[in-house]
Amino acid sequence: MPRLSSVAELDAHCDDLVAAQDASKICVTICSGTGCHASRSDKVYQAFLDQFDHHGLDDQVDILRTGCHGFCERGTIVTILPQDVTYMRVKPDDVAEIVTKSVLTNEVVDRLVHHDDDGQGVLREDDIPFYKLQSPAVFGMNRFIDPQSIDSYIVRGGYSALAKALFQMSPEQVLDEVKTAELRGRGGGGFPAGVKWQTTRDAPGDIKYVVVNADEGDPGAYMDRSLLEGNPHRVLEGLIIGAYAIGAGQGFVYVRQEYPIAVDNLLVALDQAREYGLLGPNVLGSGMAFDVEVHRGAGAFVSGESSALMSAIEGRVGEPRPKYVRTAVSGIWDRPTNLNNVETWATVPLIIDKGAEWFTGIGTENSKGTKIFSLVGAVTNTGLVEVPMGTTLRQVVFDIGGGVPGDKKFKAVQTGGPSGGVIPEEFLDLQIDFDELAKAGSMMGSGGMIVMDQDTCMVDMARYYLNFLAEESCGKCVPCREGISQMLDVLTRICAGDGREGDIELLEEISEVVKGWSLCALGGTAPNPVLSTITHFRDEYEAHIRDKRCPAGACKELISYYVDPQKCQACMICLKSCPAGAISGGKNLVHVVDQDLCTKCGACLDACPSRFDAVMVLSGVPVPEPVAPGTQVTRKRGGASG
Amino acid sequence: MTQVSSTADAVVDGHKGDKSSLIQVLLEIQQQKHWLSESDLKSVSRELDVPLVQVYHVATFYKAFSLVPKGEHSISVCLGTACHVRGAPRLLGRIVDTFKIGPSGTSADMRFSLDKVNCLGCCALGPVMLVDGEYYSKPSQEDLEQLAAAD
Numbered sequence: 001m002p003r004l005s006s007v008a009e010l011d012a013h014c015d016d017l018v019a020a021q022d023a024s025k026i027c028v029t030i031c032s033g034t035g036c037h038a039s040r041s042d043k044v045y046q047a048f049l050d051q052f053d054h055h056g057l058d059d060q061v062d063i064l065r066t067g068c069h070g071f072c073e074r075g076t077i078v079t080i081l082p083q084d085v086t087y088m089r090v091k092p093d094d095v096a097e098i099v100t101k102s103v104l105t106n107e108v109v110d111r112l113v114h115h116d117d118d119g120q121g122v123l124r125e126d127d128i129p130f131y132k133l134q135s136p137a138v139f140g141m142n143r144f145i146d147p148q149s150i151d152s153y154i155v156r157g158g159y160s161a162l163a164k165a166l167f168q169m170s171p172e173q174v175l176d177e178v179k180t181a182e183l184r185g186r187g188g189g190g191f192p193a194g195v196k197w198q199t200t201r202d203a204p205g206d207i208k209y210v211v212v213n214a215d216e217g218d219p220g221a222y223m224d225r226s227l228l229e230g231n232p233h234r235v236l237e238g239l240i241i242g243a244y245a246i247g248a249g250q251g252f253v254y255v256r257q258e259y260p261i262a263v264d265n266l267l268v269a270l271d272q273a274r275e276y277g278l279l280g281p282n283v284l285g286s287g288m289a290f291d292v293e294v295h296r297g298a299g300a301f302v303s304g305e306s307s308a309l310m311s312a313i314e315g316r317v318g319e320p321r322p323k324y325v326r327t328a329v330s331g332i333w334d335r336p337t338n339l340n341n342v343e344t345w346a347t348v349p350l351i352i353d354k355g356a357e358w359f360t361g362i363g364t365e366n367s368k369g370t371k372i373f374s375l376v377g378a379v380t381n382t383g384l385v386e387v388p389m390g391t392t393l394r395q396v397v398f399d400i401g402g403g404v405p406g407d408k409k410f411k412a413v414q415t416g417g418p419s420g421g422v423i424p425e426e427f428l429d430l431q432i433d434f435d436e437l438a439k440a441g442s443m444m445g446s447g448g449m450i451v452m453d454q455d456t457c458m459v460d461m462a463r464y465y466l467n468f469l470a471e472e473s474c475g476k477c478v479p480c481r482e483g484i485s486q487m488l489d490v491l492t493r494i495c496a497g498d499g500r501e502g503d504i505e506l507l508e509e510i511s512e513v514v515k516g517w518s519l520c521a522l523g524g525t526a527p528n529p530v531l532s533t534i535t536h537f538r539d540e541y542e543a544h545i546r547d548k549r550c551p552a553g554a555c556k557e558l559i560s561y562y563v564d565p566q567k568c569q570a571c572m573i574c575l576k577s578c579p580a581g582a583i584s585g586g587k588n589l590v591h592v593v594d595q596d597l598c599t600k601c602g603a604c605l606d607a608c609p610s611r612f613d614a615v616m617v618l619s620g621v622p623v624p625e626p627v628a629p630g631t632q633v634t635r636k637r638g639g640a641s642g
Numbered sequence: 643m644t645q646v647s648s649t650a651d652a653v654v655d656g657h658k659g660d661k662s663s664l665i666q667v668l669l670e671i672q673q674q675k676h677w678l679s680e681s682d683l684k685s686v687s688r689e690l691d692v693p694l695v696q697v698y699h700v701a702t703f704y705k706a707f708s709l710v711p712k713g714e715h716s717i718s719v720c721l722g723t724a725c726h727v728r729g730a731p732r733l734l735g736r737i738v739d740t741f742k743i744g745p746s747g748t749s750a751d752m753r754f755s756l757d758k759v760n761c762l763g764c765c766a767l768g769p770v771m772l773v774d775g776e777y778y779s780k781p782s783q784e785d786l787e788q789l790a791a792a793d
Contacts, residue, residue, distance in 0.1 A: 034762075034763050034764050035764045038764040038777035039767065072765070072766035073767075075766070216763075217761075219761040220723035220765055222764075257669060258759065258761075258762065295665070295666065298700075298704030298705070299706040314662050315661055315692075315700075316664075376723075376768070377727040377728065377765075378727055383766055456727050579783065580739070601732055602735070603732070603783050605732075606729065
C-alpha cells in the first residue's frame with residue numbers, strides 16, 4: 001500500500017496503475033449492486049470463478065465486481081471487455097456458455113444480449129436506448145470500478161480533483177467555484193450548496209463538521225445507495241474537498257442500516273483512504289487533518305431531516321428541533337455543521353475537476369447539472385437514470401423508461417416521495433427542474449420517480465403516503481402528529497367505501513394547518529400527496545365517496561374478484577393459489593370465487609395466466625350470480641387444459 | 643439483583659463506553675440477538691452511563707429495534723412505493739396467511755417473524771421480500787408455501 005504524501009506521488013501511483021493495465025487482457029465485469037445482488041450476482045460471480053478454474057484461465061482473465069449500472073431490471077449484468085459485449089439477466093447456469101463462447105472465442109451469446117424493439121441484438125451497453133439517452137456524469141463511473149478498490153478509482157483519475165483543490169486552490173476559491181457552479185442540494189430542498197458551505201465556514205468556532213446524509217428514506221428511491229455502494233471514493237473525495245473549503249476537521253456519514261452493502265463498501269473505502277494518507281492528520285501531505293466516522297441509522301424516516309440526523313449522530317433520538325439557528329451554524333454538539341446528501345457530495349469532484357463553467361453549461365436557468373432519478377413502478381425499463389436538468393418527464397418515462405409495460409395505460413408519475421405529488425399525463429412535457437416540478441404541485445425531492453398505471457388508485461396512493469408519514473412522524477409537534485393521523489382516518493374511510501360528502505373539503509382544510517404549522521419539512525410537505533391527487537384526480541375521490549367505486553380496482557373493500565365463466569379454461573391455477581380455499585371448480589369445470597370466503601388477497605388475479613385473463617376485478621357493480629355447479633368451461637380455440 | 647447481559651457488555655466494550663455510541667451499540671446487539679431484552683437495555687444503560695429512560699426512548703423510537711423475541715426466520719416484505727404500485731399489499735396479505743403470522747408479527751410456533759419495511763432499494767424487482775437475507779422477486783404462492791414448509 002503506497003502512502004501518498006504529495007500530488008507527485010498520487011500522479012506517479014496513478015501512472016503505475018495505468019502502466020500495469022493490459023488493454024488486451026479480457027476482463028469480465030459483474031454488477032454487484034444491491035439490485036443485481038438480489039438477482040443472485042454473487043452466484044454468477046462464483047460460477048465465473050469455477051469456469052475459469054475449469055478452463056485454466058485464472059491468470060489470463062481479470063474479473064471485476066462493479067457497482068450498480070443502473071439497469072436493475074435486467075440484472076445480473078455482465079460485460080466482457082475489451083470486446084465490450086454486455087449480457088443481461090445472466091443466471092449462474094448461463095456462465096459456462098458465456099465463458100466458452102465469449103471468453104475463449106470471440107462469439108456472442110445472442111440470447112443474453114439486449115434486443116431492441118425490432119428484435120435486433122445490441123451488443124454494447126452504451127448503445128442500449130436506456131443508456132444512450134442518458135448523461136451519466138456522476139453515476140457513469142460506477143460500472144467500471146470495483147467499489148472495494150481505491151486503485152480502481154485512482155486509475156480513472158480519482159482524487160485528482162482533491163489534489164487540485166488542496167494544492168492549486170485556496171479554500172475560498174473552492175467555495176467560489178461551487179457557488180459559481182450554482183450547485184443545488186440533491187437531497188430534496190434544492191438549497192444552494194455553496195451558500196450553505198459559506199455559512200458554516202463563516203460561523204464562529206474552531207471545530208466544524210461536514211456530514212454526508214445517506215439516510216435515503218424516501219420509499220422507491222435508491223440513487224444515493226447506488227452511488228455510495230458503487231463509488232464510495234467519489235463521495236468521500238467530495239466530502240474532503242468540502243471539508244477543506246469549509247474548514248472542517250471531522251466528517252460523518254449517516255447511512256441507513258438497511259443498506260448493508262453500502263456500509264461495507266464505505267468502511268472499506270475509509271480504511272483504504274486512511275492507509276493511502278487521503279484521510280488522517282496530513283491529507284495528501286497538505287497539512288490538512290481530516291477523518292470520517294460512519295453512523296448507521298436505525299430506521300426512522302424523520303432522521304433524514306438535518307437537525308434530527310445530527311441528534312441521531314449524537315446518540316439521541318432523531319427528532320427535529322426548531323431551526324431558529326440553522327444547523328450550518330449550530331449543528332452536531334452545537335458546532336457549525338454542513339450537511340449535504342450523497343449525490344451533492346459526489347458532484348463536487350466533477351465541478352472542481354471540470355470547472356463551474358462546464359457544470360453551468362448543463363441544465364436549465366435555475367437548475368444546473370445532471371440529476372439521477374430512480375425510475376420505478378409501472379415502467380418497462382426500471383432502474384437509475386441520470387439526465388441533464390431540463391429533460392422532460394416524457395423523455396424519461398417513455399424514451400428511456402420504455403413506457404408502461406403490457407397494454408396498460410399510463411396514469412401519473414409521482415416525484416418527490418412522501419413530500420411530493422403526482423403529475424398526470426397532460427404535464428408530461430414539463431421540463432424536470434427544481435422550479436418546474438414545484439409549479440406543477442410536486443417537487444424534485446431526492447429523485448424518486450414512480451410511474452403509475454391504470455391499476456393504481458390515486459386515493460389509495462394518498463392513503464399510502466399518509467400512512468407512511470403517520471408512522472414516521474416523530475410526534476413532537478401537534479399539527480404533524482394529529483393532522484396527519486386525522487387525514488389518514490378520512491382517507492382510510494374513503495378507501496373503505498365509508499367516505500362522506502365534504503370529506504374532500506375537510507382534507508383540504510386540515511392540509512392547510514399541517515402545511516403551515518408543522519415544525520419540520522416532514523409535516524410541512526405531508527399534505528402534498530393528498531392535495532396533488534385531489535387537484536388532478538378529484539373524480540376518483542368522488543367515485544369512492546359517491547358511487548362506492550374504486551375506478552382502478554385497487555381498494556380492497558370496494559372490489560370483488562370474479563372469474564369470468566366465458567374466459568375460464570379450468571386450468572386450476574387460481575384454485576390452487578387461493579390461500580383461503582375460496583375458489584371451487586375442477587377439471588373442465590368453471591371456477592367460482594365464493595365471495596363470503598374470499599379475503600381479497602388477489603392471489604388468483606396474479607396467478608391467472610395472462611393468455612386466459614379470466615380473473616376480473618369488479619368495483620361499483622354487483623357480482624354476477626355464480627354459474628350453476630358443474631358448468632363446463634367454454635374452450636378457447638386450440639384448446640387448453642390443466 | 644443486577645441483571646447482566648454479556649452480549650451488551652461485550653458490545654459496549656467495543657465502543658469504549660462512548661455515550662454517543664448508544665444507537666450503534668443497540669444496533670449491534672439487535673443484529674446479534676435479533677431483539678433487545680430488558681437486561682440488555684439495563685446493561686447498556688449502566689455501562690454507557692446513560693439513563694435507562696433514554697435508552698428506552700431510543701430503543702422504542704427506531705424501527706430497527708425489537709423489544710420482543712423474534713421468530714427463528716426473518717421475513718421482510720417491502721412496502722416501498724414502487725413495490726406498492728406493483729402489488730405489495732397483496733403479497734403482504736398472502737405472506738401473513740401462508741406463514742400464519744400473528745398480530746405480534748411472529749407466528750405462534752415462533753418460526754417466522756414478519757417485518758414491513760419501506761424500501762429495500764431493489765425497486766426493479768418489486769414486489770420484493772427478503773427471507774433470512776435472501777431476496778425473492780415477485781414470489782408465487784408456490785414459492786411462499788415451499789418456504790413455509792422448509793426448515
